[in-house]
Structure formats: structure tokens, C-alpha cells
Amino acid sequence: MxxxxxxxxxxxxxxxxxxxxxxxxxxxxxxxxxxxxxxxxxxxxxxxxTLYFLKHGVKSDYNDETMWQARRNVLQAGLFQPIVDEISSFLSENRSLRIIDAGCGEGSTLKYFENKRESNKDIYVGFDISKRAINLATQGEGSAFFCIADLAQLPFAANSFDAIIDMFSPSAYGEFERILKKGGILFKVIPNENYLIELRHMLYEKNDNHYSYSNAEVLSLFKQHYPQARVKRINYEFTLKETSFEDLLYMTPLHWGAAETKIDDALATGLAKITVDVLLLMVEND
Incomplete structure (x- = not known):
């Protein structure tokens, strides 16, 4: 077909x-x-x-084709596999679910869920604001449907999904609450201070704002909306034996503000492994 x-x-x-x-x-x-x-x-x-649901054109740094291809290479090598495994452990194994990936990028996350839960016959939808990312997502095999959509005005009916996956993407909590079924679960993944810290320290000096990171503002906003949310820290080292350091470098916006000399030095030096340190935030729609 x-x-x-x-x-x-x-x-x-x-x-x-x-x-x-x-x-x-x-x-x-x-x-x-x-x-x-x-x-x-x-x-x-x-x-x-795919369907294009935006009502106006959007300019975005995230339309970088090199970044999306690099991201696909690294994710397919398993960078986020422990995170997806953890999310999957909270999903029902006894029935088919409707699962949506908010800010799905090039689609690797949904494909991993589909492979892991293939006996469940779930329905998968992914959306992103980047047309390049969505075009790349359609190149893979799988049953997911992909579309270009605005987070602030989602083209989905109320009470349509059993689970919303939001990994490292912005959130529109009002829209999430509208499209999530009663009893459905919102999973949001945000970086911790040590997320990709080795790469961050290669690209920036100590006096640069990008040298360190705090998720305090994002976490505080989430807790304002969902004081009952569960929070779980996931921390591990990922060995770069199945993918290249160059792909790791270009898959993240961290390289956008770095000096060319820093990027060149990083590419010459490389890394054997990288730290993944995130918080998994979970809340049930009751």
C-alpha cells in the first residue's frame, strides 16, 4: 500500500x-x-x-534536516531505550491503547513502542511542527500516522487518547487534558542537570549559560498543574559503540550556540559514552 x-x-x-x-x-x-x-x-x-494542520507558516530552527537524521541514527541505536522501557511498564498490557507522541520528531520513539507492544495492536499518532521531521518519520516502517500540527490548537477530538508521550518537547497542558481520556496517563520527560553533561562541557566554557542546566522552571510549572504527579529519576550511561559521536553532537540543539572551534575540537576528541539523566513525570487524568 x-x-x-x-x-x-x-x-x-x-x-x-x-x-x-x-x-x-x-x-x-x-x-x-x-x-x-x-x-x-x-x-x-x-x-x-501526512496531513498538514497548521493554519499559518512556521519558521523554526528545528527544520534542520541534518539534525533530524542524526537524531534518528542515535535514537535507533538505543539512546532513549531505558526511558521508553520505563514508560511502557506503566501502560496496560491487557488491551489496545491509543497513544500519541507530542513533538514526535522523526518517529523513532513511536516505532519503539510499537515493536515493544506489537501484540497489543495499539493505535499510534505522532505530530510535530517540523515538516522535515514528519517527512522523515514516514520513511520508516510501522503503523503510526503522522501529521504537522500546532501544539496550542491540536486537531484531535476530546477524550481521544489513552496515553500522551511528551519527551523533551514543549507542553500545552490545557490541550493535553482535553484530548486525554479519563484514566489516561500523561508522560512528560525533562532533562536533569547531568543530561548530556559531557557534551555540554565540551562545547561551552564554565562562564557560559549553556555550561549548566536547571529544570527547576519546567518542573515547577508541571507541579503547579499536577501537584499529585509522580516523579521518577532515570539515570544511565549510554555507550556510543552503535552510533557516531558526530550524530550525537548534531542531534541536539546544544551545538547551535557553540563556537566553531569548540565544535571542531569536540569532533576531533569525541566521546566513548554519554550520561542520560532525566525526570519522568507521570499524571493520570482523573
Whole structure:
């Protein structure tokens, strides 16, 4: 089945998941190669089977194709595998779930969930604001549907998902609460101070703001919304034997503000392993 045919078939089978971002009404049918709401607003499927739900153009540093390819290489080598394993341990094994990845990037996280939970026949949706990332996500095998969407105005119906995965991405808690089913779980992953610390210290001097990191502001905001949330620290070392240091360097925005001499020195020196240090924040929608 061609990508566009798969995308159209997925949406046709799951129309109830989506809503029109223009008028907020339900999508009603597939018309030729578009999906239409009952007010006649049309959204065309791309050749890759994706839908573009943004109502205006967006300029973003995250449309860097080199970064997304590097990120795919590192994630497929297993950089975040322990994190995804931990999230998966909280998901029901007894039924199929609707799972959405907010800020899904190039799609590797959803593919890992699908492989790990293949017997559950879950429904997977990923969205990102980066068209380049979504185009790359469609190149892989898997059942997930991908779209370009605005975090602040999600094109999904209320009470549509059993789990929201938000790994290192911004959040729109009001929208998350709207699309999450009662009893569903929001998983948010944020960096700790030692996340990729070896790379951070290679690229910046001690007097630079990027030399250290604090998640205090992000954590405080999450706890304001969800004082009952569970917090679990995940810390491990990842050996770079299955991927290159160059991919690690370019997969993260850390290199954006670094001096060229620092980048050159880092590439010449390299690293054998890197620290992954994050907080997993979890809250059930009750």
C-alpha cells in the first residue's frame, strides 16, 4: 500500500480521533485525497500520507534536516531505550491503547513502542511542527500516522487518547487534558542537570549559560498543574559503540550556540559514552 493510501485509510478508520482545527467540528469523510469536516473545510493528504494542520507558516530552527537524521541514527541505536522501557511498564498490557507522541520528531520513539507492544495492536499518532521531521518519520516502517500540527490548537477530538508521550518537547497542558481520556496517563520527560553533561562541557566554557542546566522552571510549572504527579529519576550511561559521536553532537540543539572551534575540537576528541539523566513525570487524568 502506498503511503498516501495508508494515511487516507488510517484517517478513514479513525475519523473520531480528529477534529477540524479551523472550526473545531468533527471530520466527516474522505473526499478524493482530502479529509473534510461537516463545514466543508478540506485538508489534503501529502504523497507521504501526512496531513498538514497548521493554519499559518512556521519558521523554526528545528527544520534542520541534518539534525533530524542524526537524531534518528542515535535514537535507533538505543539512546532513549531505558526511558521508553520505563514508560511502557506503566501502560496496560491487557488491551489496545491509543497513544500519541507530542513533538514526535522523526518517529523513532513511536516505532519503539510499537515493536515493544506489537501484540497489543495499539493505535499510534505522532505530530510535530517540523515538516522535515514528519517527512522523515514516514520513511520508516510501522503503523503510526503522522501529521504537522500546532501544539496550542491540536486537531484531535476530546477524550481521544489513552496515553500522551511528551519527551523533551514543549507542553500545552490545557490541550493535553482535553484530548486525554479519563484514566489516561500523561508522560512528560525533562532533562536533569547531568543530561548530556559531557557534551555540554565540551562545547561551552564554565562562564557560559549553556555550561549548566536547571529544570527547576519546567518542573515547577508541571507541579503547579499536577501537584499529585509522580516523579521518577532515570539515570544511565549510554555507550556510543552503535552510533557516531558526530550524530550525537548534531542531534541536539546544544551545538547551535557553540563556537566553531569548540565544535571542531569536540569532533576531533569525541566521546566513548554519554550520561542520560532525566525526570519522568507521570499524571493520570482523573
Amino acid at each position: 502506498k503511503k498516501i493510501e495508508y494515511g487516507m485509510d488510517f484517517v478513514a478508520r479513525n475519523l473520531g480521533i480528529f477534529k477540524c482545527p479551523v472550526c473545531g467540528r468533527s471530520f466527516e469523510k474522505i473526499v478524493h485525497k482530502s479529509v473534510s469536516c461537516d463545514q466543508g473545510h478540506l485538508f489534503d493528504f501529502s504523497k507521504k500520507g
